[in-house]
Amino acid sequence: MTRAAAEEWLAQDPDPATRAELRALLDAGDEAALADRFAGRLEFGTAGLRGELGAGPNRMNRVTVMRAAAGLAARLLEEAADEPPGVVIGYDARHNSERFALDTAAVLTGAGLTAWLLPGPLPTPVLAHAVGYLGADAGVMVTASHNPPRDNGYKVYWGDGAQIVPPLDTEISAAIDAVGRVDELPLGTGWTVLGDEIVEAYLHGLSRLPLGTARDVRVAYTPLHGVGRDVLLRAFRWTGLPAPAVVAEQAEPDPDFPTVAFPNPEEPGAMDLVLELAEASGSDLVIANDPDADRCAVAVPAPDGGLRPLTGDELGGLLAEYVLGRTHGTDRLVATTIVSSSLLGRIAAAHRVRSAVTLTGFKWLMRAAAPADRLVFAYEEALGYCVGGDDGPVVHDKDGIGAALAVAALAAQARLDGRTLADLLDDQARRHGLHATAQLSVRLPDPELIAAASAALRREPPKALAGRAVTAVDDLTQGLAGLPPTEGLRLRLADGARVVVRPSGTEPKLKCYLEVVTPVTGDVAAARTRAAADLAALRTALEETLALP
Structure with missing residues (x-):
């Protein structure tokens, strides 16, 4: 049956390369490859x-x-x-x-x-x-x-x-x-x-973002062999921001992504070259887009030297405050996803605007607004951001170019004020508590292993993790707070901590999202140390509970 299907496919395939691939498999009798x-x-x-x-x-x-x-x-x-x-x-x-x-x-x-x-x-x-x-x-x-x-x-x-x-x-x-x-x-x-008028129309939309007037910022940038460079450089020029220094080895589009193991700025090592460029050039800010430039990753100088990448949640919190401080009206809405930090809700409450939580993915975030709402900002922890202004979003999807403009303008304003983005993160922690997040991501090429791990956790959820009592278990397949059903489980823990476990929608991975909330009563650095230890313990406990290979 497989050979017959392959012959039928071969007869209609217009591509010489895939026809040759299929003919070679048929001639070799490679039944396993054909079945795959x-x-x-x-x-x-x-x-x-x-x-x-x-x-x-x-x-x-x-x-x-x-x-x-x-x-x-x-x-x-x-x-x-x-x-x-x-x-x-x-x-x-x-x-x-x-x-x-x-x-x-x-x-x-x-x-x-x-x-x-x-x-x-x-x-x-x-x-x-x-x-x-x-x-x-x-x-x-x-x-x-x-x-x-x-x-x-x-x-x-x-x-x-x-x-x-x-x-x-x-x-x-x-x-x-x-x-x-x-x-x-x-x-x-x-x-x-x-x-080119279609690109100019997009750039014109970006120029209407609430980017302030501060422009003194030095940026190191990489498009990770993708298509972001030329449009990002034009966007910086259109909005009066200085041209970033670009990683030469990753500047041109290259579908083989030769300098990275995975062309994803979340992956270890993917940002090494742009971090080196930033150190050498004395940059205030490091920006990376993924290959299609809908995501934006950022690193900043650390108080004790060197550069540290911001998590998606950290950048989401900074951009939310930036946008809310430069837009107006009680009908404003900010939105994030069920696996992202709970910090956004506290920021929204402080600004007296509404926040919404959706399922993962910008397809849901861009539909978070009720008829009376005006969405001005949305983000998900996987480095996706939609930055809007008083007239709403420029793009109804995540936009790594618009996010890059906003964070560069934010860094320029902080520099003008004698501050850094690290300082602004500490300010947020003092106001709202330190919301620290981390991920445990396990690549499992067999979908049955992913499904089995999820099912086992649903059947027998833990009563405690890392010494924190599990206070509630939310089965996302049953729908939650008006959200559509989706595969996943949320464990709510004592002291505001939580764990969400779900299969990735785009990769063969089981993804676990961890959050702890640490009150800041004194030194923020000490609170960060405590939060990092709590996250590490939670991660270890979760690994033991899942017992994955």
Whole structure:
């Protein structure tokens, strides 16, 4: 059966490279490799598609992409009125990204839709902004973000400029299932290739952010071999910020990401080169984007010398206070996710505005606002930030370029005031208590191991962790405080601590999010030492409880 499916796939595949790969496996009789490619298929969900490049339905390839485009077209046509639906398509610099974008444009126009193609490899937030700017009905971004070089992906946005949520994902997935052979799809040629005006429109939006007037800041920057550099440099120039020093070895887009093991600024070692550049150049601030520039990582000079990366929660707290101090109105809303720090709620209360907590992912964060709310800031601990102003967000998604501008402006203002970002973090700890967070992330390539670990914890949750009583267990599959059901478990512990355990939505990992809240009654450094010890003990206790290999 697998060989027959492979032969059928081979007959419709337009790509010489994947045809050659599949023919070689068939000729060699490599049943295991064939089964790996044909025993399942990449599932289309709220993150779209993401997976390893190669032949077959369980890989990212031209057939998979054309089927996805045809399914998206069918779903859009279901609710089309007089005008054909319009879709804007973007792509990064990964292997096959441009080819997948062109195939998408051909399938969409062949189905009678209007398609616009971004003018070259560009950051994901440019695509997300373009959806709203053009009044498109949907957007497609071909990217695997910070995944390894062998991967690619297909992210879908709806007409509001935000990533899709249920039930749209299942509706599009069903439409994809109904697609026949791709060599029988009608293909068009009438799409529009956009010019630089689409990038300028995005930059104009960023220039309206509440960035203050202070501009004296020295920044070291890396795009991690991705597509962020040129747009970020233009954004700094547009807003009057000094041009950052850029890591030469990582400045040009390179789909093989040769200087890093994983092109993710959260991974150990990924920021080593930009930290070296910052030390050598005496920079006040270190900024890294992930390869599609929708995430932003930051490091700052430490009080005792050297540079220390900020956690996503630390930068989220700083940016929240910065935005709330420069926007106005009691209808303002700030939002974060269930796995992020509880600090944002305390910051919002101090500013007398509402805060919201959503499931993980910006698809949920961008829908956190009730009709009476005006979202001005949202973040998730995985280095994703949406910075807005009094007129709301520039991009209805995470935006690593906008976040870079905001943190550079914040650092410039702190420098003008004779302060540092480290000082501002200490100020927050004194006002709200020290909210310290950490992660335990376990890569488990077998999905059954991830599911088994989650199920075991649900069946028998611990009564205590690291000497802290577990005061409540929240099963996220049952929904929580009005949130949609999702796979995961939250353990609430004594003294405001908590642990959330969930499978990653984009990688084969079990992810655990830890938080402790330490009152600050004296020296903040001493409180940080206590919090670090508490987090380490909690991490060890959780590892023992999960008993993972």
